[in-house]
Amino acid sequence: MVPPSGFHKTLNNMKKYLYILAATVACRQKEMPAADLSQVRVYHAGIGEKQYLYKNKHTVTIVKIHSISACLLVALTLVGCTSRKKPLETPKDQLVHQLFSYAEKGQIAYGHQDDLVYGHNWVLTDWEDDPLERSDVKDVTGQYPMVLGFDLGGIELGHAKNLDGVPFGLIRKATQQHVQRGGIVTFSWHPRNPLTGGDAWDTSSKEAVSSLLEEGVGHEEFMQWLERAADFIASLEVPVIMRPWHENLGSWFWWGGNLCTPQEYKSLFRMTRDYFSSRGLENILWCYSPNGSCTPEEYQQRYPGDDYVDIVGVDTYEFMGEGTLEEAAQNYRKELLPALDFLKEFSSSHGKLMCLSETGFESIPDSKWWTQTLFPAIKDYPVCYVLTWRNAHDRPEHFYAPWKGFAGAEDFKVFAGYEQIVLL
Numbered sequence: 001m002v003p004p005s006g007f008h009k010t011l012n013n014m015k016k017y018l019y020i021l022a023a024t025v026a027c028r029q030k031e032m033p034a035a036d037l038s039q040v041r042v043y044h045a046g047i048g049e050k051q052y053l054y055k056n057k058h059t060v061t062i063v064k065i066h067s068i069s070a071c072l073l074v075a076l077t078l079v080g081c082t083s084r085k086k087p088l089e090t091p092k093d094q095l096v097h098q099l100f101s102y103a104e105k106g107q108i109a110y111g112h113q114d115d116l117v118y119g120h121n122w123v124l125t126d127w128e129d130d131p132l133e134r135s136d137v138k139d140v141t142g143q144y145p146m147v148l149g150f151d152l153g154g155i156e157l158g159h160a161k162n163l164d165g166v167p168f169g170l171i172r173k174a175t176q177q178h179v180q181r182g183g184i185v186t187f188s189w190h191p192r193n194p195l196t197g198g199d200a201w202d203t204s205s206k207e208a209v210s211s212l213l214e215e216g217v218g219h220e221e222f223m224q225w226l227e228r229a230a231d232f233i234a235s236l237e238v239p240v241i242m243r244p245w246h247e248n249l250g251s252w253f254w255w256g257g258n259l260c261t262p263q264e265y266k267s268l269f270r271m272t273r274d275y276f277s278s279r280g281l282e283n284i285l286w287c288y289s290p291n292g293s294c295t296p297e298e299y300q301q302r303y304p305g306d307d308y309v310d311i312v313g314v315d316t317y318e319f320m321g322e323g324t325l326e327e328a329a330q331n332y333r334k335e336l337l338p339a340l341d342f343l344k345e346f347s348s349s350h351g352k353l354m355c356l357s358e359t360g361f362e363s364i365p366d367s368k369w370w371t372q373t374l375f376p377a378i379k380d381y382p383v384c385y386v387l388t389w390r391n392a393h394d395r396p397e398h399f400y401a402p403w404k405g406f407a408g409a410e411d412f413k414v415f416a417g418y419e420q421i422v423l424l
């Protein structure tokens, strides 16, 4: 990373000081005891506003302030004004609070894709009246994963089921149920290729992204895709994490590194968030999650900007190549650790949360993977959550979490039992 110049550093420090001062005033307005200023974390909450994680011995509270309010509050302090207006805590604030408090306490929430709707060798069919109590993770540990992932692929065409055959009605029901239980839900999206009509993995054209930007031939149709996705997210009526346009530094999706320019990629991400905001959908945290096999320069080159991203993450998998298990683990660490080092620095200097947005080792061939590879790799980083990919019901080898009867389940039980790992 290029270090900030002296001038920018001073400017940044002044800005941070201004916001911390404003946060302190806001804390006073909430009649909270004096904050340890070194513990106040500045968090960019969205366009023109920031949030502060206010922490003292007993409480962690979020204080949200708009840029203009920050200046006003400082001015008001200077003239000794003591207004008593209290900021509101929205459901999104509560979600930020929940995630930040994991990071602050050194905890990591565990997540699993599609967990409540199918698993290894089972799938929900009559789901309308089902209590949604089955889960491979729960079958093994007695607890649900804290984070539940779903995919929106197919929503763009108005399909009733997503690309893996899960009805969107069921996704809605499971999302609401999970949030009601105290869990967190995150959405990825593998939409079709808007130019060719192929799937998300159709990389036959380098024009797909440019075609859907403003002025592009497919712009109007793509806005309909966004509309359908936004309609669905709005219908959930709970705060969620949106993680679109992921793994964008590889070239296996039509929005990948060799398929569009950095500017086109950023426009796509910003257009997506701007559209959701224009629909009044503010109860969303946005996650930027490239594949971990990238340099810090590449990561930043396509970063949509602090106003567009709330959580930074990476997707990194372990693969069983031709070599031994130990070599596979070494390769995994070689990709993951530098990425986490970078994310730790980047998330802290940009006031963002960090996560391991996707990971896993297909079929879990290493019986100590959870305690000997995954946990040691992530335990010293402020990773607020880690999500392992799905357990397909119709592909026996395609699973990333243990299931009842799986020989390697014991090690996962130990991992899930660690104080640092949070399940629901």
Ligand code: BMA
Pocket: 151, 163, 164, 190, 389, 390
């Ligand atoms: C991939 C695989 C596919 C699936 C896709 C989207 O990693 O699991 O089978 O369709 O994710 O969920």
